[in-house]
Amino acid sequence: MQPKEPTRIFLYNTLTRQKEELTLREPGKVSLYVCGVTPYDALHIGHARAFTVYDVLRRVLTARGLEVTHIQNVTDVDDKIINRAAEVGVSAKELAERFAAEAADDTRALGMLPAHLYPRVTDYIKPIVDMVQVLEHKGYAYARAGDVYFDVSKDPQYGKLSGQKLDELEAGARIEPGEHKDDPMDFALWKGVKPGEPSWAAPWGEGRPGWHIECSAMALELLGAGFDIHGGARELIFPHHENEVAQSEMYLDGNAFARLWWHCGVVQVDGKKMSKSLGNFLTVRQGLQIASPQVWRLFYLMTHPRSPLDYNEERLMQAKSAWGRLYSALSTHEAEPYRLFAAATANGTPNGSAPDNAAVRHFRERFDAALADDLNTPIAFAAIFDAVSEWHRIHDDDLARVVRGALEMLGFTFEVQQPSDELGELAPRLIEMLVEVRREARERRDFKSSDNIRNELEKIGVLLEDTPEGTRWKMEM
RNA sequence: GGGCAGGUGGCGGAGCGGCUAACGCGCUGGACUGCAACUCCAGUUUUCAUGGGUUCGAGUCCCAUCCUGCCCUCCA
Known part of the structure; x- marks a missing residue:
């Protein structure tokens, strides 16, 4: 399973519970769907970790010559948004757009590339309604009092993503007041309107989409069946992604929804998940007060993307020291644009201009192989730190330029830090x-x-x- | 209770069947320096949760036990 050729990429597929070679629906093109935010509050550093991970995945794939379409949804209609908007006294849409814009600012401040599209659920009501209708007509969903529910019992594969068995899930499930499910495990595709809530016309009456259907509908609408990679944090595996797979694949008559599911780990604080409900979170804005975007990026990437990451300030400061080492060593060098090692050597290097000596070669081999092996960023950084030490010993400027290029490929910048905004130049x-x-x-x-x-x-x-x-x-x- | 990940040095964190267990942070000594910082060199520390087992050989596979986190309810 170790990738020998760095042009091949292996990722851990949650669906099969093993590393698999990434194979594409369409050669040269990667369709990537990442579960984004429900914008009702500020982005915190847990969200930012996830988005940074997919940002890096996208950069790595792109650097390997693949054309990536990166889509990250914005769930702009949801209970929390509705409640919050009512508190604040603005429309749900207004509140959602405000926080979505803030999230976009925050991710930009952290040095992420914007996704190619941030589809809003409210712009995809038609495909959602259509999909629900098809599910109903095929007999996989039923309408009750203005709601529509997915009938889990109709899906023989239900539970395959999370590894749960239906009867075991049943034990813990229950029906909330106001729901009209036949079975506790069934989930809402469409929710009938309640007073004061935003709603749209549908065959079952006014209402709004249930939680999971929006991702299925938008992914299918924008990327089509059998797209390449579906991402999101681990916590979303159940029920969100499980339900996405179920409804989508029943809709597709058993054909695959996504080829590969790649989940990243959550951020924890003192061993507990960072979450809004626990209140143990640090917003991105607060985070940027105590460390630069580069330090955050390094902090995130020094742990494997799929592992949980425990945050505290001491560990952040360790990343800060480590970044200082990289920065002071490399900031004075021009970057050599990142090129995949195998591609660089296979295609030959015109005019012999591209750096290619033993030290450079050794670094590239390790770096590329690490990233190709399930995006193993800790090992990629081990290669970087070793290369930096090597540079200090032998002062091979080519090596420094290549390493800096590798860091820039990962999304790091070496901009001169301005001492003071007020004093400027x-x-x-x-x-x-x-x-x-x-x-x-x-x-x-x-x-x-x-x-x-x-x-x-x-x-x-x-x-x-x-x-x-x-x-x-x-x-x- | 069920499902899924884990338990590796002072702190992080790789490795997942076979050189003396990466890399970062920290610490100690040396070099450099007016002193530092940066950097380099030499160290520092782990029999890899515990107990069994498989194997010529195991953090690395299997079983049991203990512990932690995530999910089973909204959450990146």
Whole structure:
């Protein structure tokens, strides 16, 4: 199962519980559907972890020459949105769009590429209604008092994604007041309208989509049956994804909905899942106050994407130190655009311009193989850190450029950190003046003054490093 | 109760049948430095939850036990 050729990619398929080679419905093209947000509140760093993981998956696939269509839905009609909107006194749509826009800002601030499309459920009511109707006509769903429910007993494969057996699920299930299910495991495809709620016309009367149907309908509408990868966090496996598979594959007469399900782990705090309901969350905005986007990205990627990730500030600071090491080593080099190792060597390198020596080769082989093996980012970073150490030893600038290119491929940036927004371009010049004053002090062996300058600058986040070529400064990450 | 993931050093975190168990953070000593920082070198530490078993050989497979998290209700 170890990928020998880095052009092949292996991912753990939740459906089959093993790593599988990624095979595509259409050669060269990857259709990726990721479960996005229900925008009724701020994005927190748990959400951001998931989106970062899929951002990296998409970047890696793209860097391998695949054309990725990345879709991330926005569930803009939902109980929580409706309730929250009522509290705040705005329409549900207004509230949803406000938080969706905020989430878009936050993900951009974290350095993620925007998905190619963020479909809103409310823009896909027609396909949803159509799908529910088909399910009803085929006898897999039934209408009761304005609601429509999926009849789980009609699906012999129900439970295959989460590994649950129907009778075991039955034990814990119950029917909520106001529901009209025949069986506790059945789930709503369509909810009849209640006073004050947004609703749309449908054959069963006014109402709105149930929770799971929107993803099925939008994925099928936008990507079509048998699309390549369906993603989301682990917690969504049941019931959300299980129900998506059930309704979609019954709708498709047993044909596959998604080829591969790849789930990422959740973020925990002190061993408990970070969640809005527990209140143990840190919003992305708060998070960006204490660490840069690069530090967050590294913090996320130093753990395997499918593993749980326990957050606390000390661990974040470990990532900060680690990023500082990468940044100070690589920030002064031009990046060599990332190219897949096998492709680079197979196609030959025109004019011999592309770096290709033993150190570069060794790094690329490890890095590419790690990412191809279920997106093993911890090992990819082991290769990066080893390469950085190697660079410090042998000062092979090609190696530094290639490593920097690899980091940029993963979504890291090496922008010069601005010392201060207020001072703008003036600040670097002032710092350089202080560095010069300090140099003169050191020449006089006035170490009291020189240390004072260094210490005071450090207090405001400017770090000085004396090198044989002179003093250089950098902002604390 | 059921399903699914796990339990590896001071802290994170890879490895999942076979070199002296990656990598990061931390710590100690040395080099460099006016002193630091950065960097390099040398160390630091784990018989890989526990008890059995399979195997020439096991964190790595099997069984049992203990513990943790996730899901079974909205949640990335």
